Amino acid sequence: MPHAPVADQLRLLEVQDADLRLQQARHRRTTLPVTEQITELSARAADLEEDAVARGTEVSDLRREVTKAEDDVQAVRQRADRDRSRLESGTGSAKDLQALQSELEVLARRQSALEDVEIEAMERLEAAEALHADARTQRDAIAADITKLSAERDEQLRDIDAEIGDIEAERALKAEGLDATLVALYEKLRDQHGGVGAAALRGSQCLGCHMTLNPADLRTIASAAPDAVVRCEECGRILVRKADA
Numbered sequence: 001m002p003h004a005p006v007a008d009q010l011r012l013l014e015v016q017d018a019d020l021r022l023q024q025a026r027h028r029r030t031t032l033p034v035t036e037q038i039t040e041l042s043a044r045a046a047d048l049e050e051d052a053v054a055r056g057t058e059v060s061d062l063r064r065e066v067t068k069a070e071d072d073v074q075a076v077r078q079r080a081d082r083d084r085s086r087l088e089s090g091t092g093s094a095k096d097l098q099a100l101q102s103e104l105e106v107l108a109r110r111q112s113a114l115e116d117v118e119i120e121a122m123e124r125l126e127a128a129e130a131l132h133a134d135a136r137t138q139r140d141a142i143a144a145d146i147t148k149l150s151a152e153r154d155e156q157l158r159d160i161d162a163e164i165g166d167i168e169a170e171r172a173l174k175a176e177g178l179d180a181t182l183v184a185l186y187e188k189l190r191d192q193h194g195g196v197g198a199a200a201l202r203g204s205q206c207l208g209c210h211m212t213l214n215p216a217d218l219r220t221i222a223s224a225a226p227d228a229v230v231r232c233e234e235c236g237r238i239l240v241r242k243a244d245a
Helices: 006-030 033-089 094-175 180-192 215-223
Strands: 198-202 238-241
Touching: 006 094, 006 180, 006 198, 006 238, 033 094, 180 198, 180 238
Parallel strands: 198 238
Antiparallel strands: none
16 A cells, blocks of 8 residues: 655645646537537538529529520611611512511511510529529628637637636646655546546545445555555545545
8 A cells, every 4th residue: 555645645635626627627618619609600601602602603604694695685686677777778679578578577576585585584593693692691691600709719718728727837836746656646547537536535435436435444444544545445546534534
């Protein structure tokens, strides 16, 4: 059974308390609710960005389609205007004038059909532009939320980092000069038992595992030298005996 000064064993509980507070602070740092919110919003923003790009591509395609439809209508109009001018001038044979009249009728039907195509394309473009604008609006709103939440997260991280720095300084002060063998055993047990390597003995209970020790184990502990480093028979942690133990 190893030995360490009683004062060192009592101070070890203060080191253990600091280590637990450090563990809790570091856990809070990695599990901030605001960080989870940012992650969720970032995923949503990525989806909206992809949607906005797709909507933008659709708008570009439809604008080209509308431009082509407008060009087609304009070409027919120009052709009809030329034919109408020739017809109104009366230049040419009766057969030629009759052909021009027939062509104007065909062009009128063609223009009507192309104008229907143009109107339909413009309506689809208008709808696509509205969807594109909506996607961008949603994307920008989420980006603003992410910016705001990121500022909140950074402030919280600064506060926690300051807290961690204070606890680390306190821990270093408490651990300074402690028996090296005691500290080595403590660190080993702390790694094995979820961050708790030492606990107080209160009455017959180990405050590390909260189990009640049996009478035989309690007698063994009571008969040990004051500077003996005793262990809990239930969990194996260092048991620090206080005055009320």
